[in-house]
Amino acid sequence: METTKSNSADQFKCPNCGGYVTFNSDVQEMTCPYCDSSFDVSTLSEYSKLLETEEETPKWQDYSMEDWKIDEADQLKHYVCKSCGGEIITDAVTAASKCPYCDNPVVMSDQLIGSYRPDLVIPFQLDRDDAIKSLSKFIKGKKLLPNCFVKDNHIEEVQGVYVPFWLYDCGTSGNVAFKATRTSSWSDSNYNYTKTKFYSVQRGGSMAFEKVPADGSKKMDDTLMESIEPFDYSKAVPFNTGFLSGYLASKYDVTCVDNEPRITSRIVNSVIDEFRNTVNGYNTVNVDHKVITLDKGTIQYSLLPVWILNTRYKDELYTFAMNGQTGKFVGDLPIDKMKCFSYFLKATVACSVLGSLLVWFI
Amino acid sequence: MYGSYKMKKLISLSAFLFACSLCLLPTYASNIDDYDNLLTQTAQLELEDQIDELEELTGVNISMIFPEEYGDFSDGSEYTYAEFETLHGDDSDAILLMLCVDKGEWLLVSNGIGSEIADEYFQDFIKDNVMNYISVGKYEDAFVKYVDYLGDFINAYLDGNAYSQDNEYDLNTDTFALFSEGQDIIDLSELISSDVEASMQEIIDQVRSDYNFNISIITVEDFGDFLSTRTYTDAAYEHMYGQEDGVILMLCLNSRDWYISTEAYGDTAINDYCLDVMEEKVITSFSSANYDKGFYDFVSYSADFVEEAKTNTPYTYNNEYLTTGDFLKTTLIVIVASSFIGLAYILMLSKQMKNIRAVDTAGNYILKDTFHLESSSDKFLYSHVSKTVKPKNTSSGGGRGSGGGSSGGRGGKF
Numbered sequence: 001m002e003t004t005k006s007n008s009a010d011q012f013k014c015p016n017c018g019g020y021v022t023f024n025s026d027v028q029e030m031t032c033p034y035c036d037s038s039f040d041v042s043t044l045s046e047y048s049k050l051l052e053t054e055e056e057t058p059k060w061q062d063y064s065m066e067d068w069k070i071d072e073a074d075q076l077k078h079y080v081c082k083s084c085g086g087e088i089i090t091d092a093v094t095a096a097s098k099c100p101y102c103d104n105p106v107v108m109s110d111q112l113i114g115s116y117r118p119d120l121v122i123p124f125q126l127d128r129d130d131a132i133k134s135l136s137k138f139i140k141g142k143k144l145l146p147n148c149f150v151k152d153n154h155i156e157e158v159q160g161v162y163v164p165f166w167l168y169d170c171g172t173s174g175n176v177a178f179k180a181t182r183t184s185s186w187s188d189s190n191y192n193y194t195k196t197k198f199y200s201v202q203r204g205g206s207m208a209f210e211k212v213p214a215d216g217s218k219k220m221d222d223t224l225m226e227s228i229e230p231f232d233y234s235k236a237v238p239f240n241t242g243f244l245s246g247y248l249a250s251k252y253d254v255t256c257v258d259n260e261p262r263i264t265s266r267i268v269n270s271v272i273d274e275f276r277n278t279v280n281g282y283n284t285v286n287v288d289h290k291v292i293t294l295d296k297g298t299i300q301y302s303l304l305p306v307w308i309l310n311t312r313y314k315d316e317l318y319t320f321a322m323n324g325q326t327g328k329f330v331g332d333l334p335i336d337k338m339k340c341f342s343y344f345l346k347a348t349v350a351c352s353v354l355g356s357l358l359v360w361f362i
Numbered sequence: 363m364y365g366s367y368k369m370k371k372l373i374s375l376s377a378f379l380f381a382c383s384l385c386l387l388p389t390y391a392s393n394i395d396d397y398d399n400l401l402t403q404t405a406q407l408e409l410e411d412q413i414d415e416l417e418e419l420t421g422v423n424i425s426m427i428f429p430e431e432y433g434d435f436s437d438g439s440e441y442t443y444a445e446f447e448t449l450h451g452d453d454s455d456a457i458l459l460m461l462c463v464d465k466g467e468w469l470l471v472s473n474g475i476g477s478e479i480a481d482e483y484f485q486d487f488i489k490d491n492v493m494n495y496i497s498v499g500k501y502e503d504a505f506v507k508y509v510d511y512l513g514d515f516i517n518a519y520l521d522g523n524a525y526s527q528d529n530e531y532d533l534n535t536d537t538f539a540l541f542s543e544g545q546d547i548i549d550l551s552e553l554i555s556s557d558v559e560a561s562m563q564e565i566i567d568q569v570r571s572d573y574n575f576n577i578s579i580i581t582v583e584d585f586g587d588f589l590s591t592r593t594y595t596d597a598a599y600e601h602m603y604g605q606e607d608g609v610i611l612m613l614c615l616n617s618r619d620w621y622i623s624t625e626a627y628g629d630t631a632i633n634d635y636c637l638d639v640m641e642e643k644v645i646t647s648f649s650s651a652n653y654d655k656g657f658y659d660f661v662s663y664s665a666d667f668v669e670e671a672k673t674n675t676p677y678t679y680n681n682e683y684l685t686t687g688d689f690l691k692t693t694l695i696v697i698v699a700s701s702f703i704g705l706a707y708i709l710m711l712s713k714q715m716k717n718i719r720a721v722d723t724a725g726n727y728i729l730k731d732t733f734h735l736e737s738s739s740d741k742f743l744y745s746h747v748s749k750t751v752k753p754k755n756t757s758s759g760g761g762r763g764s765g766g767g768s769s770g771g772r773g774g775k776f
Contacts, residue, residue, distance in 0.1 A: 144711050175737070191749040198744050204737035208729040226721040266724040273723060274733055332716040340708055347707040351700035359692055 011082045022246030025124035041242035105245045116251045118239040120302035124324045131307035134329040146336040157310040162249035162303035164216035166256040173206040174292030176275045180282035203275040214259035216252030227330040228323040256299045395427040400501040420516045423456035438467040446471045537586035538601045551581035553653040562661040576608030577664045591621040621773030629770045631671035637772045648776040
């Protein structure tokens, strides 16, 4: 009985020396780490396919002492490294990885065919060194950061990941009613008066949104992914598996339908903001009623470049993310409570001394 | 029928006699011609009696006339002299007071001894101490006082001790009769305990010894004939110490009035700033019926203010008075405020440590030039007016007393 799905993995050999090539984000081409040759992604892809048709892959007899359970089998994928022949078992959504035996890049192309094939990909513009430098820059000058975090910091993992994103295009139209107020004050010898005038302010109109992103991976924290927005879609290109080489990649496991409530909420908030920006001359403006419709909606599936950096401090994992295109770096750093108290004390004493001097002399 | 006829006759006779008595009244009240009806009939009769008694005693003719207008006369002076001529002739010793409320004019015309009595000093005295009642509509009080003062001045003249700039009339002899000679604390309302009074007296004596400065306290039931707390307190101080440097606190429990009056150097040592401090620290004790504390604080603060003014510079808004309590309070406020600033600083630093935040809008993804505002309307719905009561300041301002011309102070309700 077949327990794991055996598939071929896309790897690209250097036509010059036979080594496995990787995508270089700096030059936006495939480069061979052994002989430094460079290749166009699509040309090399076609060349590799040509070579594949002539190669005979040895077939192994099925062997199993114990069958996988059905639910386990659904969550696992089985690949064979074309470089060293090593058996690779991954989860059901991994689309690109590295061989654990020979460290060569592996692209599970069948994970990305059919409905899983992305429409777009934004190639990495920044490399691993940029990600590490960004982390150093991010933690620099953070007064509450524990000294040990900096001194003993060993980054456990720096991974370039193509994260699956759903991109939503749509037009919107709507009417928003605001309740707005204007206040004026005056006084006589006995009372202070405040007059508040209430207005019903209505705005109607339309606007269009393009490529609003929503994270399509369960493994990626949605807030973390929203924090590294925005991406520059002018650099997006039609998907080609060649871009994935050398990076990790996942196929989506959150459907576009699942993401619709979140995207709808973001779009509605923006529509209200746009209308609110046209309401001027009032002291307060609050939404009273709204009717907003989405139309001409289309959805695209894309892979967007993200650097993920993991580090551990006091047995707790700290994950940072960097937009692989723009370099925007986000993460939550640990806080040293003693430093907190120390800075609080210093600030309080300094202000007390300064305040006392001011009171004394003024 | 006969009985009815008799009754009619009796009634007619009574009416005739009553009419005659009314007609005769002005003849009887010849000293006062009240054409403007400023006095009630009773008050006028009482005044007439008083004037008759005075005339009999001194031999000086005294009269008053209150016209509504001057008739054919060109002014009040011509009118008054004409009336004087009619009433007293040329030769008699007489004094006539004319008052025309509508014109706002008054005039004293005199002859013989009257001229020597109603001299410039007397006229100024009447202006200061009688006409102020007229200006507030207290006509009866004014004329009663006028007759009283006139009697005192005539008697003094006849005794060869006429009042003048050099021998001023002591206005307050009766009002301050209960004030014991040489006492600094006069507690007529009995609000101060003996222990506190003794402690205060020690401080008062020390200040007088060191700086020749008087500190005084009086608690009273009423202000006698004085029209205001200010004039009463100024007069009380003048009665007790004359024009010497000093400060006095007056408290009237019945009307819940207080007034602090400063005299001479007291204006400098206990200036507006010091009065602010007094009002904040002392008067609040009276409001909470803590009289011992309030009076002791008054004496204590006054002593401190005088000492600082004499040895250094007076306390002012630029040289504020701070007690140990004030210092501790200020320090505590500074520390608490600094703690809040320290906390805000830590919150700011903590915020720098985290930058993972959800994005709730999609403004970055609005296609350029696709926003079209198609309808827009602003309609007024309704309005609402709310009002809050403004905080009241019940204190009256400083000002100067009318007596010596060099006293300042402040007062109000507690």
